[in-house]
Amino acid sequence: MKALEVKNLSKKFGDLEVLKNVSFTLEEGEVLSIIGSSGGGKTTLLRCLNFLEKADEGEILVKGEDVYSAKAGEKPVITEEAQLRFGLVFQQFNLFPQYNVLDNLTLAVKLKEKNTPKEQIEEKAMELLKKVGLSEKAKNYPCQISGGQQQRVAIARALMLNPEILCFDEPTSALDPELTGEVLRVIRSLKSDNRTMIIVTHEMEFAKNVSDKVIFMADGVIEEMGEPNELFGSPKSPKLKAFLSRENFNQEI
Numbered sequence: 001m002k003a004l005e006v007k008n009l010s011k012k013f014g015d016l017e018v019l020k021n022v023s024f025t026l027e028e029g030e031v032l033s034i035i036g037s038s039g040g041g042k043t044t045l046l047r048c049l050n051f052l053e054k055a056d057e058g059e060i061l062v063k064g065e066d067v068y069s070a071k072a073g074e075k076p077v078i079t080e081e082a083q084l085r086f087g088l089v090f091q092q093f094n095l096f097p098q099y100n101v102l103d104n105l106t107l108a109v110k111l112k113e114k115n116t117p118k119e120q121i122e123e124k125a126m127e128l129l130k131k132v133g134l135s136e137k138a139k140n141y142p143c144q145i146s147g148g149q150q151q152r153v154a155i156a157r158a159l160m161l162n163p164e165i166l167c168f169d170e171p172t173s174a175l176d177p178e179l180t181g182e183v184l185r186v187i188r189s190l191k192s193d194n195r196t197m198i199i200v201t202h203e204m205e206f207a208k209n210v211s212d213k214v215i216f217m218a219d220g221v222i223e224e225m226g227e228p229n230e231l232f233g234s235p236k237s238p239k240l241k242a243f244l245s246r247e248n249f250n251q252e253i
């Protein structure tokens with residue numbers, strides 16, 4: 001059974017076509033990396049999958065169930081059930097600065113699951129903090145921990161609602177280079193748990209190693225899609241070749 005099917009997703013901002021007929025599928029437990037130059041539509045795609053934007057046209061299915069369907073000129077419906085199937089970790093962490101780490105994790109669940117005992121929710125939060133190596137920081141505020149730690153808190157927070165598909169939008173690009181490793185290690189550990197994930201990233205080595213599938217996006221289109229060995233080892237599209245040679249150059253300087 002496919003974990004995710006995205007069919008012909010299109011999105012415009014005014015006259016600008018940001019996503020053009022984007023289609024792909026993911027099996028359960030697969031990790032998909034999306035690479036590409038800035039402005040190519042990667043963030044918009046993740047935002048459409050998390051219903052922070054409404055795609056103008058196309059369909060999204062999770063485990064064979066239609067969770068989103070839009071046709072030109074019609075108003076698509078977004079349900080809470082559909083929203084809960086996806087989680088998103090942002091580039092800038094987006095923690096609530098006025099709440100401590102533990103409260104950042106529990107807030108949404110306490111609002112959603114009014115009948116679940118508070119202690120049970122907090123216990124789950126502490127388990128997830130342990131998983132990301134931050135049990136000691138439960139009572140700290142976001143401003144009291146490093147960027148890498150904040151991003152690990154954001155990952156734990158996304159896991160609180162147990163999304164079927166967890167998305168990351170450049171999870172390490174706001175971090176100093178010495179802090180990226182700890183975040184990438186957490187993401188890698190989620191792959192070992194068989195979690196289905198979509199990761200937009202500029203970390204080419206990481207994408208090569210962690211992904212089952214890679215998509216190269218340019219100008220709102222999937223230019224190339226394949227297994228990491230194919231895509232990085234023998235790129236076909238001229239745009240991907242140019243992109244990879246630039247990325248390699250950047251890594252050397």
Ligand SMILES: Nc1ncnc2c1ncn2[C@@H]1O[C@H](COP(=O)(O)OP(=O)(O)O)[C@@H](O)[C@H]1O
Binds near residue numbers: 037038040041045
């Ligand atoms: N809310 C918005 N309103 C208008 N244009 C937008 C908006 N969000 C993104 N865009 C435009 O859509 C294009 C794709 O952006 P984005 O999805 O952020 O690309 P990427 O994440 O690949 O850098 C860019 O040209 C960007 O300026």
Ligand SMILES: [Mg+2]
Binds near residue numbers: 042043044
């Ligand atoms: Mg982006």
